[in-house]
Amino acid sequence: MTRRPEFQLIAELFAPLTRGAKGAMGLKDDAALVTPSPGHDLVTTTDTLISGVHFRPDDPPDTIAQKALRVNLSDLAAKGAKPIGVLQALTLGSATDEQFLTAYASGLGRDLEQFDVPLLGGDTTSAPPGAPFAVTITAFGEVPAGTALLRSGAKPGDLLCASGTLGDGAIGLQLLNGAPWPVSDEHRAALIGRYRLPEPRLALGRALRGLATACLDISDGLCADVAHICETSQVSAEVHRRLLPVSRAAQRRVADNPSLLFSVLGGGDDYELAFTIPRAARAQLFVLEQETGTPIAVIGHMTEGAGTYRVQVIGDDGREIEVPSPGYVHH
C-alpha cells in the first residue's frame, strides 16, 4: 500500500471540501466552529461505516463516501433539520491506497456540493495491519428552536406514512452478495444503486416540521424502526401489506421469491422516512409530495397499545403476517 502522509491527505484531498466555511479553519486545527443560526437548535448525529460490515469492500470508493455522508444526513432529515456541516473521522486500513482515497474524496466532494454542506473538521488515523477501512461521520443540522421532529408524539388514530419505496436497498445487497435470481440489467442497477446511494429525504423532513407527530429514518428495517416510534410514543402500529410502497424492480423480485417480502418489511438500508400525522392532516400529504418531490404512501395507522407496544403487519387476506427477527443488528 502506498499513500501520501496523513497531513498531506488532509491538505490536498480534504481541505478543498471545506467549501470556504470559516469554522473549518482550513482543516488546520483540531477543532471546528459550528454555530446554528440565532433562534435555532443544533441537531447532531454520528454513524460509523466499516468495510465488510456496512458496505462491501468492493463497493466503489466514491459511493462509500457518499453513503457515509447520506446515512447521517438521513438522520438529520428525520429530525426536520437543515444540514450545516460535518466532521469526518477516517480510519485508514492497511490496504487503503491512493486510488481508493482519491475516488473516496471525489465522491465526498460531489455530495457535499450537492447537499450544500461543508466539511468542518475531523481526524485521520491508521488502523493496525489487517483492520478494515472505517469512517465515522458526525453531521450537524439546525431547526428553528423547539421544532425538531421526535419519535415520541404518535397518537392512536394517527396515519403511518413512508416516503419513497421500501426494500430496494436490502434486495440490492442480496444481489451484490450473489443471489441467483433472474433480473434485468436495469432492475439490477436500480436495486444496487439504492443500496449504495440512499437518498436522504431532507426536503420532506423539513416540510414535516409542525405536521408530523413522530418521525424517523428507516435504517434497520421498517418494522424494527416503526417499533421504535411505538415504544417511544407508547402506541402500537398496524401496517397493511397492500399499502407498502414497493418499486417495480423489487415487486418483480418479491413476485418470484415471496420471502423477499421480509426484505421490504425488515431488510433495512432504506433511509426513507417513516412518520405519523394526525388523520385530519391527510389532505396535506398531496401538497407535501408536490412541494418536496417525494413520493409518500400511507401504510397504516397507529392504535392503542394496551400495555405492550408492537407493530402488526396485516396481509391481503386480513390475517397478521409474522415478521421474523425485527433486527437491531446491522448486516
Place this chain on the structure above:
Amino acid sequence: MTRRPEFQLIAELFAPLTRGAKGAMGLKDDAALVTPSPGHDLVTTTDTLISGVHFRPDDPPDTIAQKALRVNLSDLAAKGAKPIGVLQALTLGSATDEQFLTAYASGLGRDLEQFDVPLLGGDTTSAPPGAPFAVTITAFGEVPAGTALLRSGAKPGDLLCASGTLGDGAIGLQLLNGAPWPVSDEHRAALIGRYRLPEPRLALGRALRGLATACLDISDGLCADVAHICETSQVSAEVHRRLLPVSRAAQRRVADNPSLLFSVLGGGDDYELAFTIPRAARAQLFVLEQETGTPIAVIGHMTEGAGTYRVQVIGDDGREIEVPSPGYVHH
C-alpha cells in the same frame, strides 16, 4: 466472546451517562440536540482511538474510555471552550466482552461526572472478526461568540508557554512497552498514569481567552505542535531546553538516558497546552497559575519567520539541538 445485544448495551450501560440531558433523548434517538448558550459559538472536535494504535490492548478499559474522552476535552480546552456534551461512536471488536464493556462504561461515567458533561448520543457497531475495538468521541463546547482561541495569532516577541510537564506520557508508554530502565514503582506509576490519563487543561484554556494570541494542545509532540502555531501564525519559535518543564520522574529517566530528551521535545501524548502571550502580559501568568491551579512555564518566545517558519530548540550550551522527525504519525 459473550456480550449483551447492542440495544441493551446502550439502554443499560450508556443511557445512564446522559446525566438527565434532555437533548440526549434517553439515547433512544439516532440524533441529539445540543444548543450553545445564546451569544456563544459552538466548538466541536472528533478523535478516534484504536486499540493497538492509540492505546495498548492491555490498558485498563476504564482508562481507555477516560483517555478517549480526555483527548477530546483537551482539544476543547485548547480553544478556551467549556464542554457541553459528547457523542460516542463505538466499534466493538470481535474480542470485546462484557467485562471490558462494563469497566469501560464505568470509566466513562466517572469522567463524564468529573467534567460535568453529558453523553448525548452515538452509534454502536460490531467490527468484523479480527478487527480491534475502536472509539470515536465527538465533543462539543461553547465559547462566548468570537472568543475561541486560535492558532493563528502568535506575533514575533510573544512568549511561548506550556502547561504542566512534558514527556511523561511518552516515557510512560515506553515503560509499558518494556523499556529496561531502572525506575522506582512510584515514578513508574506516575509516568504510566500520565500516558493513560491525560489531564485536559480546561480551566486554563478558558482563562486564556482574550489573553493568549495562539493556543493548541500538545498531542503529537511539543515541536510538531508548536510548528503548527508557527505555520498558521507565520512566525518562528525559539524554545530553550533549560526552560522545559519536566517532572522529577521524567528528569531521572532523561538523566539516565539523554536521548529521552526527544521524548520531552517530540514524544507526544502530553495533552498540555502550548500557547503564546504578548510579552507585556507576563505578569498575568502568575495569576493564571493561581486561579486555575495549573503550573505554567515560559519555554521560549516567537521570532520573525523570514520566509520559513520553524521551531528552533536551543541547548544549555547555546547551540541548536536537532530534533529528529517532528512526527505527524501517531504511535
